[in-house]
Amino acid sequence: MALTSRRKKATAPQVDLEALPGYCIRRLQQIAVAIFLQEAETVGITPVQYAVLQQIANSPGIDQRTLARTAALDTSTLAGVVDRLEARGLVMRNASPDDRRVRLLTLTDAGLALLESAVPRMLRAQERILEPLRKRERAEFMRLVRVLITANNELSRAPSEAV
Amino acid sequence: MALTSRRKKATAPQVDLEALPGYCIRRLQQIAVAIFLQEAETVGITPVQYAVLQQIANSPGIDQRTLARTAALDTSTLAGVVDRLEARGLVMRNASPDDRRVRLLTLTDAGLALLESAVPRMLRAQERILEPLRKRERAEFMRLVRVLITANNELSRAPSEAV
DNA sequence: TGCTGATTGTCAGCATACTGATAATCAGCA
DNA sequence: TGCTGATTATCAGTATGCTGACAATCAGCA
Numbered sequence: 001m002a003l004t005s006r007r008k009k010a011t012a013p014q015v016d017l018e019a020l021p022g023y024c025i026r027r028l029q030q031i032a033v034a035i036f037l038q039e040a041e042t043v044g045i046t047p048v049q050y051a052v053l054q055q056i057a058n059s060p061g062i063d064q065r066t067l068a069r070t071a072a073l074d075t076s077t078l079a080g081v082v083d084r085l086e087a088r089g090l091v092m093r094n095a096s097p098d099d100r101r102v103r104l105l106t107l108t109d110a111g112l113a114l115l116e117s118a119v120p121r122m123l124r125a126q127e128r129i130l131e132p133l134r135k136r137e138r139a140e141f142m143r144l145v146r147v148l149i150t151a152n153n154e155l156s157r158a159p160s161e162a163v
Numbered sequence: 164m165a166l167t168s169r170r171k172k173a174t175a176p177q178v179d180l181e182a183l184p185g186y187c188i189r190r191l192q193q194i195a196v197a198i199f200l201q202e203a204e205t206v207g208i209t210p211v212q213y214a215v216l217q218q219i220a221n222s223p224g225i226d227q228r229t230l231a232r233t234a235a236l237d238t239s240t241l242a243g244v245v246d247r248l249e250a251r252g253l254v255m256r257n258a259s260p261d262d263r264r265v266r267l268l269t270l271t272d273a274g275l276a277l278l279e280s281a282v283p284r285m286l287r288a289q290e291r292i293l294e295p296l297r298k299r300e301r302a303e304f305m306r307l308v309r310v311l312i313t314a315n316n317e318l319s320r321a322p323s324e325a326v
Numbered sequence: 327t328g329c330t331g332a333t334t335g336t337c338a339g340c341a342t343a344c345t346g347a348t349a350a351t352c353a354g355c356a
Numbered sequence: 357t358g359c360t361g362a363t364t365a366t367c368a369g370t371a372t373g374c375t376g377a378c379a380a381t382c383a384g385c386a
Contacts, residue, residue: 012220012221012223012270012275012278012279013217013220013278013279013282014220014221015217015221015282015285017214017217017218017233017234018309020285020289021195021289021292021293021304021305021308022195022196022198022199022210022285022288022289022292023210023214023235024305024308024309024312025188025191025192025195025292025308026192026195026210026211026235026342027235027312028188028192028308028311028312029188029189029191029192030235030343030344031311031312031315031316031318032184032185032188032189033185033343033344033372034318034344035185035315035318036185037344038318046371046372047185047186047189047372048189048371048372048373049371051180051186054176054178054180055180057175057176057177058175058177058178060175063334063335064334064335065333065334065335070180071180072186072189072190072193073372073373074372074373074374074375075334075335075336076335076336076337076373076374076375077371077372077373077374078335079335079336079337080371080372080373081371081372084370084371099333099334099381099382100334100380100381100382101333101334101335101380101381101382102333102334102335102381103334103335107175112175115175115176116175116176119176119178122178122183122185125185126183126184126185129184129185129188129311129315130184130311131314132310132311132313132314132315133307133310133311137307137310140303140307141184141304141307141308141311142184142187144296144300144303144304144307145184145187145188145191145304146181146187147295147296147300148191148194148292148293148295148296148304149187149190149191149194150295151294151295152194152198152292152295153194155194155197155198155201189372193373193374196342196373196374197374200374209341209342210342211341211342211343212341226364226365227364227365228363228364228365236342236343237342237343237344237345238364238365238366239343239344239345239346239365239366239367240341240342240343240344241365242365242366242367243341243342243343244341244342247340247341262351262352262363262364263350263351263352263364264350264351264352264363264364264365265351265363265364265365266364266365327386328385328386329384329385329386330383330384330385330386331382331383331384331385332381332382332383332384333380333381333382333383334379334380334381334382335378335379335380335381336377336378336379336380337376337377337378337379338375338376338377338378339374339375339376339377340373340374340375341372341373341374342371342372342373342374343370343371343372344369344370344371344372345368345369345370346367346368346369347366347367347368347369348365348366348367348368349364349365349366349367350363350364350365350366351362351363351364351365352361352362352363352364353360353361353362353363354359354360354361354362355358355359355360355361356357356358356359356360
């Protein structure tokens, strides 16, 4: 039978998703978010909202562009996050006196209070995420993840940048 | 000075996000997606769309509920993904003869052809994600991630389930 | 001073991802 | 047979996350 006459029955490539780093990382992210939301349920914030509140607390009066970099968020994504935090009265958005394009962010008293009550719950969530690993494995996992992040930092539109 | 008269100046807790597993996992997920999208640009599919196409190829005639579990997606999320793939003519959605609630999924010829051209690019993306690690570290990273996923599997609404 | 290019924030559009609700359907039992 | 509870898929609503485009503003220079 000549090759050309053989009906090319396209055989679907069989791939096990569990073996793919990208798939496993997505699963891990889903789980980490679920744990955070469980722990922070009474506070009512998401992981990203926590990160934004925390960075504003770390650097009061920060502008949105810098905040986006330090929280690893796209500026357009950050705009939405800050919108929601502002609507809940947790964050103030004030125009900069020096540059009218810039909007400076500060926590309100309510935002600070919420952040303070969120921190222990956030820490508990972090512990739970790594709990299945032995102590030494946890450190090794974090080391490996940080290598991956640092080396590939520039690849996403929101490259992280230390403050 | 009595405690009650001291103005409680709430001191913002300073936390370094980079030290938090959840934050690092989110960064890693952003990077993994960015690498995948770069490699798969000419094919025009996302990581999740690839996973869905691949699982349909692995099990032709699979129903959406089973597919959601094996691809680690919520059924409501999967509905949208399949909508888009169907609209592009990559997937067929047929009612089951046995149970009219169930919709069975199959790849079209175009879907199969696209999947075949996507696989090598997907594999290249997987290599790039772990490239910053040494060979032994890559295996260790994958082992640790799988421990975390397996142990915490039930925590997300879309617990993965081997086929 | 007035123009040009860069910067800041926002928007529209698309794609995950979740919760909670609902319609359609099925399976089992009185 | 007819009813009840479970199952399948879908929907509305909310929240990341990205791209590409835009208006407002600024900084630097002719």
